[in-house]
Amino acid sequence: xxxxxxxxxxxxxxxxxxxxxxxxxxxxxxxxxxxxxxxxxxxxxxxxxxxxxxxxxxxxxxxxxxxxxxxxxxxxxxxxxxxxxxxxxxxxxxxxxxxxxxxxxxxxxxxxxxxxxxxxxxxxxxxxxxxxxxxxxxxxxxxxxxxxxxxxxxxxxxxxxxxxxxxxxxxxxxxxxxxxxxxxxxxxxxxxxxxxxxxxxxxxxxxxxxxxxxxxxxxxxxxxxxxxxxxxxxxxxxxxxxx
Amino acid sequence: xxxxxxxxxxxxxxxxxxxxxxxxxxxxxxxxxxxxxxxxxxxxxxxxxxxxxxxxxxxxxxxxxxxxxxxxxxxxxxxxxxxxxxxxxxxxxxxxxxxxxxxxxxxx
Numbered sequence: 001x002x003x004x005x006x007x008x009x010x011x012x013x014x015x016x017x018x019x020x021x022x023x024x025x026x027x028x029x030x031x032x033x034x035x036x037x038x039x040x041x042x043x044x045x046x047x048x049x050x051x052x053x054x055x056x057x058x059x060x061x062x063x064x065x066x067x068x069x070x071x072x073x074x075x076x077x078x079x080x081x082x083x084x085x086x087x088x089x090x091x092x093x094x095x096x097x098x099x100x101x102x103x104x105x106x107x108x109x110x111x112x113x114x115x116x117x118x119x120x121x122x123x124x125x126x127x128x129x130x131x132x133x134x135x136x137x138x139x140x141x142x143x144x145x146x147x148x149x150x151x152x153x154x155x156x157x158x159x160x161x162x163x164x165x166x167x168x169x170x171x172x173x174x175x176x177x178x179x180x181x182x183x184x185x186x187x188x189x190x191x192x193x194x195x196x197x198x199x200x201x202x203x204x205x206x207x208x209x210x211x212x213x214x215x216x217x218x219x220x221x222x223x224x225x226x227x228x229x230x231x232x233x234x235x236x237x238x239x240x241x242x243x
Numbered sequence: 244x245x246x247x248x249x250x251x252x253x254x255x256x257x258x259x260x261x262x263x264x265x266x267x268x269x270x271x272x273x274x275x276x277x278x279x280x281x282x283x284x285x286x287x288x289x290x291x292x293x294x295x296x297x298x299x300x301x302x303x304x305x306x307x308x309x310x311x312x313x314x315x316x317x318x319x320x321x322x323x324x325x326x327x328x329x330x331x332x333x334x335x336x337x338x339x340x341x342x343x344x345x346x347x348x349x350x351x
Contacts, residue, residue: 029332146322149278184258184328187319191333194315198279203312 002207004189005214007035007064007088007110008141008177013042019050021183023057029188033060033218035177037090040065040082062218064088066112072101079107087221090139096122103130109217110137110175115144118155123163128170137217138167140199140209141179142192160199168205175214176206249308252293252343254334255318257300260327265295268302271324272331275317288314293340301334303343311336 006026011018013036026034036050047063054061065086069075075091075098083089090110093099099122102108111131113121123138131138140160148156167174176196180186187195189210196206223229228236257268269292276285288310293303306314318331337343 146320182328184330185322186330188332191315191319194312195319197312198316 002189002211003032003215004030004211005033005035005175005218006031006178006210007062007139007175007214007218008090008179009034009036010179010181011036012181013038013046013050016049016053018182020053020057022180022186023054023059023061025183025186027057027059029186031059031189033062033215035062035064035088035218037064037066038086040067040078040085062087064090066090066092068092068094069098070094072097075101075105079105083107084225087218087225093122094120099123099127100130103127103136104134105136106134108134108136109221110139112139112141115141115156116148116152118159121159121163123166125166125170128166128172131172132170137173137175137213138163139175139177140164140196141177142187142195143179143181143185145195145198146185146187157199164199164201173213173216174201174205174209175217176209177214248289249338250289250305251308251311251314251336251338252340253304253306253311253314253318253336254343254347255302255304256332256334257302257324257329258332259300259324259329261325262297263300263324263329264297265292265302267324268292268295268331269304271321271329272304272314272317275320276314279317279320280313284310284313290314301347303340308338 009022011022051061063086065082067078069078088109089107090112091102091108092112093102102111113123144156176192178186192210193203193206230236257263276288289307291305293305295302315333318333321329321331323329335343335346337346
């Protein structure tokens with residue numbers, strides 16, 4: 001059976017009731033793993049609390065950091081400082097230079113572009129080529145599709161159609177996430193897959209973007225963060241226990 | 244000989260802060276189909292309400308089998324009914340009403 005993943009639930013992390021409500025709802029809707037964006041300076045206690053809430057709701061929890069750097073230098077600095085504290089690193093690209101740097105950096109897992117300011121969606125052929133070499137993934141948030149209407153939704157759909165076509169041509173994996181801030185915008189994975197057909201993503205691809213593709217990132221990063229990981233292909237299999 | 248029309252039946256659960264009736268639900272669904280796919284798309288959906296249970300807030304709607312994805316996308320895009328935040332969840336899809344009821348019973 002498929003394990004569905006929502007890598008971007010956005011409850012207020014200071015409101016445990018909201019986190020609990022959304023985690024329970026996600027579990028009820030058929031998700032098995034959720035990611036919640038956390039501020040870089042989040043405390044260990046807060047992470048443990050979120051972990052506990054999600055485990056009570058019978059759902060796996062993944063820590064995620066959303067960076068919004070202004071310059072490539074700031075991005076590199078943030079990655080150096082915080083990368084190993086979180087399981088998933090996402091970069092919201094607000095300038096072309098940041099987008100290019102994020103796409104070629106192997107420490108960046110997800111590339112996210114603003115949904116409302118379409119001039120800042122820099123996912124073109126060059127970006128996709130860099131992302132495909134660095135194993136970065138294009139993240140598509142579904143919440144704006146539900147909250148926008150009329151001309152702004154039409155323009156967003158047309159942009160997403162172009163981006164999905166480019167990603168497919170250059171084999172860049174796509175991750176679909178909800179990006180919702182309240183329970184009323186949460187939908188089942190199959191509903192998101194149906195919505196994804198609006199931007200020309202066939203249902204099987206959309207289902208993969210909701211399960212296998214994001215799950216592969218989580219697995220890869222958890223392996224990398226484990227104490228037994230040394231380098232790609234090298235793992236500690238046994239430790240010397242005293243002489 | 245004309246080919247038999249294939250249909251799909253969808254069991255829906257309407258989650259809304261206020262009580263709603265079948266008319267409100269169908270109005271919201273039609274609006275969503277019209278907004279996303281226009282009049283031509285809506286004409287191909289062959290949408291109709293089969294039943295609505297106001298106690299459980301559950302509905303069964305029928306559509307053409309070729310328009311299933313279109314209807315699912317439209318259902319997912321419904322965010323409010325009578326200006327109140329609303330979610331329409333698809334509980335199950337089937338080719339016959341009998342199988343749909345069996346599925347819905349299994350899901351509780």
